[in-house]
Amino acid sequence: MPYTIQMFENHPSVRSQPIEHYAACINAMHDCAEACFSCADACLSESDVQMLARCIRLDLDCAEICSTTASILSRPSMAAPEIWAAQIQACVTACRACAEECERHAAQHAHCRICAEACRNCERACNDALRLMRPQ
Amino acid sequence: MPYTIQMFENHPSVRSQPIEHYAACINAMHDCAEACFSCADACLSESDVQMLARCIRLDLDCAEICSTTASILSRPSMAAPEIWAAQIQACVTACRACAEECERHAAQHAHCRICAEACRNCERACNDALRLMRPQ
Amino acid sequence: MPYTIQMFENHPSVRSQPIEHYAACINAMHDCAEACFSCADACLSESDVQMLARCIRLDLDCAEICSTTASILSRPSMAAPEIWAAQIQACVTACRACAEECERHAAQHAHCRICAEACRNCERACNDALRLMRPQ
Amino acid sequence: MPYTIQMFENHPSVRSQPIEHYAACINAMHDCAEACFSCADACLSESDVQMLARCIRLDLDCAEICSTTASILSRPSMAAPEIWAAQIQACVTACRACAEECERHAAQHAHCRICAEACRNCERACNDALRLMRPQ
Numbered sequence: 001m002p003y004t005i006q007m008f009e010n011h012p013s014v015r016s017q018p019i020e021h022y023a024a025c026i027n028a029m030h031d032c033a034e035a036c037f038s039c040a041d042a043c044l045s046e047s048d049v050q051m052l053a054r055c056i057r058l059d060l061d062c063a064e065i066c067s068t069t070a071s072i073l074s075r076p077s078m079a080a081p082e083i084w085a086a087q088i089q090a091c092v093t094a095c096r097a098c099a100e101e102c103e104r105h106a107a108q109h110a111h112c113r114i115c116a117e118a119c120r121n122c123e124r125a126c127n128d129a130l131r132l133m134r135p136q
Numbered sequence: 137m138p139y140t141i142q143m144f145e146n147h148p149s150v151r152s153q154p155i156e157h158y159a160a161c162i163n164a165m166h167d168c169a170e171a172c173f174s175c176a177d178a179c180l181s182e183s184d185v186q187m188l189a190r191c192i193r194l195d196l197d198c199a200e201i202c203s204t205t206a207s208i209l210s211r212p213s214m215a216a217p218e219i220w221a222a223q224i225q226a227c228v229t230a231c232r233a234c235a236e237e238c239e240r241h242a243a244q245h246a247h248c249r250i251c252a253e254a255c256r257n258c259e260r261a262c263n264d265a266l267r268l269m270r271p272q
Numbered sequence: 273m274p275y276t277i278q279m280f281e282n283h284p285s286v287r288s289q290p291i292e293h294y295a296a297c298i299n300a301m302h303d304c305a306e307a308c309f310s311c312a313d314a315c316l317s318e319s320d321v322q323m324l325a326r327c328i329r330l331d332l333d334c335a336e337i338c339s340t341t342a343s344i345l346s347r348p349s350m351a352a353p354e355i356w357a358a359q360i361q362a363c364v365t366a367c368r369a370c371a372e373e374c375e376r377h378a379a380q381h382a383h384c385r386i387c388a389e390a391c392r393n394c395e396r397a398c399n400d401a402l403r404l405m406r407p408q
Numbered sequence: 409m410p411y412t413i414q415m416f417e418n419h420p421s422v423r424s425q426p427i428e429h430y431a432a433c434i435n436a437m438h439d440c441a442e443a444c445f446s447c448a449d450a451c452l453s454e455s456d457v458q459m460l461a462r463c464i465r466l467d468l469d470c471a472e473i474c475s476t477t478a479s480i481l482s483r484p485s486m487a488a489p490e491i492w493a494a495q496i497q498a499c500v501t502a503c504r505a506c507a508e509e510c511e512r513h514a515a516q517h518a519h520c521r522i523c524a525e526a527c528r529n530c531e532r533a534c535n536d537a538l539r540l541m542r543p544q
Contacts (some may be wrong), residue, residue, distance in 0.1 A: 040332075057213060060268050063482075203343070362494040
């Protein structure tokens, strides 16, 4: 995303350092939200939709959580680090659960395979961000 | 909210039992999101807005997190209890931080006093919901 | 919702007058979002889920739009009336489409019947709000 | 965003054609939401925050609307074209109002200048998408 780093560099009081890592995390969240919303919609068009009900539900949980976590991290002044940590932790949990479910359907449905990849990528970026926050 | 309980009663596979407690939690989240968004907007109209910057930021964090947590709980099939637990925990953290900040301005600004009340109410409802989930 | 009116009464610069009507509209949006998210989840548990795919999609569209429109209206300073009008119009459109689809399944599924009611109620409240905005 | 096009290509029933244009529109919305949320947070750290109150409000309106519109378009089955049209129209309205306000502060604040650019970019992408929908 072209603006994330630029906006952080021109913010008068950024506390979420190093910005490249947090920006990468925000981007991974948007990508994951996007993939999850689309995967849920694709699942609804499949003939085995009944088998995919849990996948759709986790796609929606994960998409909404990623989207909100990205909004929180878009306030790089980081008003309350404990909110960041708890919300990123919820994001890790959602990404992992959704990835595990999507991986079960990856052989049958390419959209599940791609979505699992987006979830694992976001899970990793969130875990990196959590590690950065710990010494604070 | 008139529909929450009705919808849960007519859902084929509700796992979030007892529904009254989860419905109360959802309602507290919507109330809190509402109060927080309005408090942020009211703060922006105050002459001491610079003193209220952290309050506005926490209002926005809390509003967005409450709103998303309500969406997750509106899927009472509870596809992944660990997502519920982590997201409700993030909601508790946001409500507590926002309440503490709003309480600092409660004497000067009625909207901060009311908002703190909504946050404390939601924090309590979330903690009740977390307790209900533990034995599962 | 207990806080909406109180928050508006304690806001230094409310432009969304009369507040009772806007507060009623916000409440109808939260109720509708709630019903739509739950209806989508209930549909996913039905044996005829394939017949309900469009219903689930419109439930999600309507829930997300109602929730965001409620957030916009929770800033009663109304920074840009044209944004309010366009967003409330999108909300009317979503509520109407979702109600029509849910009404088709109302005889088979109580959750669709209740959800249609919530949508029609929100559609009405939004149309009332749009009428109030016109003379401005 | 790496996944948007891939997901659309692997969706069983995409009706939002041509997908490249809709994918570009989704990406512009995520970029704009990101810039607006960050701009609001940056404004809150400025010494002339009182002058920026309207800018912060429009940033929030625009960010939330862009984010929700991106979610709607992430269901490329396009269950109700009229919802897409109305929501994209609301997005155009929000982007234009936010861009105009940010442009007023562009000389003083680089974050407002960049945010205005993101808004104008999104406004253009939305208008392109609306044009594509018209013949349908």
